[in-house]
Amino acid sequence: MHPHLLGRGGAEVRAEALARTLDAPLYAGFGAREHIDEDVEVRLAFEDSSLRRLCTSKIVRDFAGIVGWPAVAELRTFDVLVFSNEGATWYPPGVDQAVVRYQGSLDQAAYSRNDDFAGVKHRLMSALKRLTLPSTSAYPDVWVTPSTWTAREMERYLGVRADYICPPPIDVDAFNPRPLDEREGYYLTMSRLVDQKHVDEVIAAVEEVGARLVVAGEGPARERLEAQASDRVEFVGWVDGAEKRELLEDASGFLFAGRGEAFGIVTAEAMAAGTPVLAVASGHTQHQIPRECGIIVERGCLADAIRRYELDGIEGSAAEIHAHARALFDQTRFEQTIREAVDLACERAQLSRATLATSPASASEHQQRQSRASSDNH
Structure with a gap:
């Protein structure tokens, strides 16, 4: 539901x-x-x-x-x-x-x-x-x-x-990460175009350093964001499937400034594509991206993260970033955990029904027996 x-x-x-x-x-x-x-x-x-x-x-x-x-x-x-x-x-x-x-x-x-x-x-x-x-x-x-x-x-x-x-699953095998030195030279951000994703901060950061940016996604903020952007920024609308994977695999880096993310499926997908993530420290994002996979900075410092990345790179290669995503977001792991959770819920529900079936008198007698057993142990 x-x-x-x-x-x-x-x-x-x-x-x-x-x-x-x-x-x-x-x-x-x-x-x-x-x-x-x-x-x-x-x-x-x-x-x-x-x-x-x-x-x-x-x-x-x-x-x-x-x-x-x-x-x-x-x-x-x-x-x-x-x-x-x-x-x-x-x-x-x-x-x-x-x-x-x-x-x-x-x-x-x-x-x-x-x-x-x-x-x-x-x-x-x-x-x-x-x-x-x-x-x-x-x-x-x-x-x-x-x-x-x-x-x-x-x-x-x-x-x-x-x-x-239990992190959501990603089809990591669907991605074919390219070496970082063979990428197309643009940065990518991808999300619903709404205020809480702070895409305006991403645009401001690339404008400050003079980088290229592709913005993928739709939402009520699109018109305002297009008015803010120069011709270095390209809006491609909603993407999915092969087109989405291709954008992620060809990008030099993925930029993200969302606030209070519960998980961040798109940053996980970026790692599955072997793409470094440069993001603002907020919500789970700040815990999701290790040093070998990207750079985390305070809000307002995203342009500095781009400069650092272009000067020094990051610790991990595209293949290592991809492997990190595989270890955390595997579909089999998700399915096993969810089925185990359902089994446990059924077990607990059975226990609840058994408790409800116990008469007040029987429950009282059971508590008294437990109390006596506890006293005997002491």
């Missing part, structure tokens, strides 16, 4: 991988099936909602999730539910359903970046989510998260600890 399918980013790649691993349908609220590969069955729970025409508003999507997911009756027919992020967790699972929650970054408007969202409506909705979202943390039997960063977010804001840290 995934909040919405309004584009294809790291969260959608992760939700798709979960459905494929478990051979299960992918439920989402609003959105379009085209954002998920055809081999995964997509069911849009809010497809007939009267709010559909307003779903471009985050406030509308949040409200629709809170009131809409509990009404999706067919979810009761499943033995196991896997929530992808918090947006779909407003559905209250049955007592006899096993629940896994794969939690990426929590809603940044409600938590770590609440100060970035102005307006009374956003502030009120964020306050409502902070008051109500923690109540859904009682539902999962097992928690999974893609990084230590999101594990810390969960502990800080929801008071729960991750059972598994």
Whole structure:
């Protein structure tokens, strides 16, 4: 279960991988099936909602999730539910359903970046989510998260600890990394073109050093970013598949300035292509990129990172960067971990049902026996 399918980013790649691993349908609220590969069955729970025409508003999507997911009756027919992020967790699972929650970054408007969202409506909705979202943390039997960063977010804001840290999978074998001295001489950034990705900082950095930049992605900030850029910067729109891999494999370096990334699927893909990552120290990105794979700098210093890279390079070769990605983001490792998480959730759900089946009197007698055993041991 995934909040919405309004584009294809790291969260959608992760939700798709979960459905494929478990051979299960992918439920989402609003959105379009085209954002998920055809081999995964997509069911849009809010497809007939009267709010559909307003779903471009985050406030509308949040409200629709809170009131809409509990009404999706067919979810009761499943033995196991896997929530992808918090947006779909407003559905209250049955007592006899096993629940896994794969939690990426929590809603940044409600938590770590609440100060970035102005307006009374956003502030009120964020306050409502902070008051109500923690109540859904009682539902999962097992928690999974893609990084230590999101594990810390969960502990800080929801008071729960991750059972598994499981990075999303990447088809590392699909990439054919070229030696760095045979690249095309441009830098690449790739993401949704929205404010929190800070693509404007990337553009400013390459303009400062006089480098070439290719910007891949679409979003509401594109027009503003194009107005900022000189002819050194080329916008190529949304890319995927072979075109995406080719851009990553030919780039001299990958630039990234996003804030508070839960994992960073595109930086992982850059490493799979053997491409050094030059990034701002924020979110999980600062922990994801070792010295042999790139350079991490404080915000505002991305131009300095480019200069350092062009002068001294990095410790690792393209082949070594590729090998690092293989070790961390292998698909088999992801599939094994998710299946293990589901098995554990089923085991814990069985234990919960057994506990519920125990009468109050029997439970009391069991506690008394435990107390006597403890006393005897002392």
